[in-house]
Amino acid sequence: MKISCLLNSKPVDFTTYSDKPLNLLLSEESEVTSITPGCSKGRCGNCIVLIDEKPRLSCLVPAFQISGKSIQTFEGFAKSKWFTDIRRAYEKHAMHPCPYCYAAKSLLIHSIISDNTDPSPEEILQAMKINSCTCISEDHLVEIVKTASMFRRRRRRVRRS
């Protein structure tokens, strides 16, 4: 099956199996290396990508569903200004996710603070629960997301003014 889509803002074509999971498609048939190979069953939450700006578990998305869509992986996201807010939050708390979940956690935090300018601890933990890696404690995770959210609010304020 031939599939055309945008991958990190660049048009790409894949000739692949129609039902191939997106995580495998990206890690085996593109230059993407940020997708951590995991359970492939929607349990570990380490294969998150943004599809049309929304976070998705790429292991649960078949190749045929991405036709015409815009896919952003951590490689693309890391170059954006939005990642700066998250990176600064990690640095401020001197706490970084482990390499296994770094990409997934960063994309998840981005999706939380994009939808909600001031997420509550419950909302943060509920949204982050999809990622099963325990390298950062829940308390620290809440602090990091809160800080990233503050940086994001400031950025928006600056842009508006």
Place this chain on the structure above:
Amino acid sequence: MNTVTYITAMQRPKMLYGYILRSTIAHGTITDIVLPDLSKDFLVITAGDIPGSNALRVFDEIVPLLSGEQISYRDQPILAVFGPDKESVTLAVSRIAVSYEASESFDPDPEETNTGRQRHISWGGPQEILQQAEDVVEYTYMTGSQRSPVGPPVGAFAEPTDAGMEITTSSMWPFHVRSTVSEVCGLPKRKVIIHQLPYTPTVGEHLIYPSIYAALAAAAASATGRPSRIIDPYPAFRPELIITRRTALNAEHLPSAESVDVQINQGAFPLFADEIIEHVIAGITPSYGLDAFEATIHTVKTPAAPRSYYQGLCFPLALFSSEAHASNLALYSNMNPVNWRLRTLEDAVKRPAHVLRLRSVIMKDLLEQTVKRSDFSRKYAVYEMQKRRNRLISTFTGYSRGIGIASGRGINGFSTHFACERNYAVSVRLDVNDQVTITTSIMYSPAEVLWRTAAGTLLGVNPAQIQIRTSQNESANSGPDVLHRDSTIISVLITRCCESIKSQRFKEPLPITVKRSLKRAGVSAQEPVKRPLFHYVSWGALALELEIDPVLLRPVIYGVWCTLSCGSLFDEQAMTNTICSVIQDELTVLTRSETGSITIDAIDIAFTVHEETLSVNPIPNVLGLLQAAYTSALTQAMNRSFTSIPSGPQEIFEAIGE
């Protein structure tokens, strides 16, 4: 970008993808294998197609790489198929028909099973005291089966080049990969070049499996001249232990003698069995004082996948039995477990020299700190009162809470009996512009971050600027890089190098290069040993509080309080995070959580320094203490004895007896 290169990233044009077909029976023989019509794009490797020896050698134990006719355990690799892409290979394997003749029973040769796999230690003649004692308490502790959680894939990539066979994999024992590929493919060792990928996180699946996959990929690459890759999600398994402890109590209801029997199920091939026995000895030796003690440890073969290293070599499981037993003895004597421990702690004056030393002063201090922070004594008394009401856990009446405590010492690295020579070398070079390069004999270690921090602190440079390299010339087979053994020794050598550079700085011209090395020969278990069995020891105490959810029948963990003494830490925050993560993951397993990672209201970790030694990895200790404190808390909450791990809703339901 803080990401890692995994084996899945290893891709080449015309690469062959491998898939392992595994046995569906546990024990028997293969009568027939019918292969489908496969085009020339596919390659099938059976035991008969191995160019060299069909053997995976781990010290004196030999495991067939592919099964041949005889099946020894369920999921044993039978053959490997290589093809042009993953999908076509997977589908080709699904069309292979294997016929078996299953054996009714598994009856291993008893002589073979027991040769060198049994050990007996004793002091003081416990049998006589046990026979004469009026009060003998017996408990059996069981550690159930456990498989590694899903993590990054394990695999190997092999590429034939002019230099020989280049292997890329993430192995805790790259030297073993090299020797296995060499033996299986009939290649000289110097022609096998290993490129190491990082492994993280791991409980043991990166120890032996990379050697198997590398050998199969190399066999395919040799046969076809094409690069080959094999990735297999097969999990690692934890050995299962059954530990029976019989303790004679004196007139004051304190222990006087104890007899312990340990059975270790290591599956079909007992890898590292002798070393596992050493670790079990260290774990089952109790912290409480005894006039006499004996232990018999033996391994058994079963038609299950080989199980050896899993978060350690069974030390945590053995420590769990010692500490859970201590709490059960306290309960039997109707004493608060903390008071009981404080009263029975001893400095091990009666123990043989090679058994772990104890320092009661340290243990008391850690216990007292943990008790204070967790408010243990008050909570314990309240929950005892609740227990004495003797009501079954119900939806409405009262509550079912418990608090447990454990304290003990942990080990680090391999025993002095480990049958592998240890050669380590480190060189540190300080260049102009504060450029620091560390060259080690370890091919990869997750402790690299700590080494950077240590060198950065000592030399006053930014740790991020420090380069760490592996020298293939200086590297030597020192056994697997597990239990932080290599990391600790390398840390010592790096510290020595940096201290030397510090003293030479501003006196000598740059660059300054300092080299340090260490060589230790393994000592046979049969030889009398006067020095301690383990070089590095950590100390700890841990309390855990829980409540049983009356509807879900699952434990809800309120808090874990842990105090550790494990030498000088380079990065206390990083160690705290790691321990919190280990506690959360282990409790997810222990409680048989149905909904993934569990939530713990509070995890409180504190460190104290009692001995100015180098940082010792406390995680094996924490695991054993956590398991013991968990079962003790469950025992109090349910007013029934819990002596098995894991214990979740099913076990709690059985304890209620509805």
Place this chain on the structure above:
Amino acid sequence: MYEGVRAPAVFTPATINEALDIYQRYPRSVLWAGGTTLMGQLRPYPSHDNLDILYLGNVKELHRISRNERYLEMGSMVPIQRFLAVGQHILHPVLSDACRQLGPEIIRSQSTVGGNLCHPSQRLNIGTALMVLESQVEIRDSQSAKASTRWVPVNRLYKRDGSLGLIHGEIVTRIRVFFEEANFQLFRSLGNPFYHPELAVLFAVFAKYEKSTISEFRFALSFPMIDIIRSKDLETAITSKDLPLSSKEISHLSTELYEVIRAYSTKISSVQKTRACRAFEQALQDLNAQVLMS
């Protein structure tokens, strides 16, 4: 991509009629809704069955949500998260809780109402909640000469043995939830129906009372791999009882429920039976508490 392997063909109809037409011509194709269960549980990749795929995601009619005074109607391809967002002020709490407890937002955004309702072998959250709400589903048949349409109560979507009651060629197209006031609603997911269905229980309650007398009481218990159970006898026994219920009454009703479950199937595990009865007891206690506080 190796030439020797045939990849499944994917049909992406834009209308229901087109979907029914394709389904009639390719009756062995797999109906694909959100795909979370298919990808994560039922169809490991690469699939050995190699069945073609009939993807319903592009059928606009199946994404519609509409309402009138009597009911809320939604297409079967509405993602659960969208359903929650659109209906947050009008959805029955029992249904919105069932949706929320399905998983994190990232999963709910992909799962669809129809997919959750029509899992081939498991009875899940939405079905359990819709059962106590006595909702209806629209079923369309591709096999008959003129594509037929019928509305049936949700309980008739499943057979007596708990399996999915759709005849081959049928598609669930719409779900209708009637607006109905209730004083007490509850949904609890006890355990995880996907990973440990042998221990999990899904429990839904919908109750009305007037002047401390129960005027209607409906409850459903789902044992995911077996069936959704509703006991009309027990519901009738509770209806017209005065609140608060005494401990003795609650205990008696719980014992009756245990007998109902025990008689229903021998496959229900002991832990499931205990969890179901304890959740039932706790719900009655919560109902008591609500009445006493009002």
